[in-house]
Amino acid sequence: MDTYGLPLRAAAAKVLLAVENGQSLNQCLPPALQQLPPDQRPAMQALCFGTSRWFHRLDGELRSRLKKSLRPTDRVVHHLMLVALFQLRFSQQANYAILNESVEACRALNKPHLTGLVNGVLRSAEREGAPEPADDASRFSHPQWMVEKLRHNWPDDWQSILDANNTQAPMTLRVNARRMSRDAYLDLLKEAVIEAVPTRFAPHGIQLVHPVPVDHLPYFLDGTVSVQDEAAQLCTTLLDLKPGQRVLDACAAPGGKTCAILEACDGLNEVVALDESAERLPRVQENLDRLDLHATLNQADAADTEQWWDGEPFDRILLDVPCSASGVIRRHPDIKLLRRESDITPLAAIQLGLLNAMWDILKPGGRLVYATCSVFPQENHRIIQRFQKQNQDVQPVEPDVAWGRDMGAGRQLLPDPESHDGFFYAVLEKPEA
Ligand SMILES: C[S@@+](CC[C@H](N)C(=O)[O-])C[C@H]1O[C@@H](n2cnc3c(N)ncnc32)[C@H](O)[C@@H]1O
Structure with a gap:
């Protein structure tokens, strides 16, 4: 994606088009930022994050203002108008500047035939103000399936979860x-x-x-x-780390929890940090280097133990599985555009598969902590319940903590606008042989 020399809004529209086509902001925003002068980068970041956060609300409004959809080849102009609507509705910028510069950006995107449309749509949006949201997707600015799933899963909390997802997370x-x-x-x-x-x-x-x-x-x-978010930090309080232990961080990249483990306990025998992504694993090493810590890094599919495991069981395993990331939407608002309802069942199958594989390499008397940054029970306590049904020897541990909700098989933290992200933890022990 080339955004070199483009005005800010035009570059942001191209980034958002890439997100709509399946790239995460983490993938497509950094190269676009590099092509901008440093003083414009924070504004670009704010436009891309803000427009993603409010995408479903803004898109509802834009579609109601367009008589027909733009041609697929002009789709970037749809995103340009979303960026402008984001600014009209959520920024302090002067309306005339938003309108004029959006028309200029349309020209810069080589779409001079659409400048009249951009001007007309934004003028009526300015004159008429924001419409009443037509549906829940617009009202809560989430995909409809997520609203319904959360309403079903959390009948008393779904609205506060959706609202929390639309706030900016603390640092x-x-x-x-x-x-x-x-x-x-x-x-x-x-x-x-x-x-x-x-x-x-x-x-x-x-x-x-x-x-x-x-x-x-x-x-x-x-x-x-x-x-590191507070919820993510809690993993070390559950692992019950002691000197001499061999610890596996099975899905480690970018290494936030690997480093937290090493900081939390001096004298661990070995910490093995595994990740299947060749692209993400070097981030673990970078984090270890900055903190002057040491772990054994390995690029492998954790579930394929024959390929990477040396046969020495682990005293502790942290299994921070790949998941929908539905608990960290406020930090990654592009999840609203990227995730599909159909992703959840295959993810749950991967999670259960990883849990089974890790159980086999846990030492008798050892402890495994299962973690997700999800708020969907399908990836959380239901995985643990399914696992317990299949493995009679699993001893669930009820941690003595003041946070989260007891789900019977693990604890759930819902995203809190004042503090932590949404997270799930379950602590499982293997009986002594
Ligand atoms: C939730 S992230 C882990 C975050 C990390 N624990 C931290 O705190 O920084 C999940 C990670 O699992 C990795 N992953 C996914 N499937 C895997 C598998 N089968 N084996 C090993 N790693 C896997 C992904 O590449 C991703 O880096």
């Missing part, structure tokens, strides 16, 4: 306990005039009142802190 840090105490780092933040509070549940977590670029954080580069 949360994990203090490297090997280097410094949380209180000492809070003092450093105070000296740097960065407002922050300790997290409620994660023992080494700090939530910033306003996000800052990481290079503004004291001692970030030397590994004193990492950026």
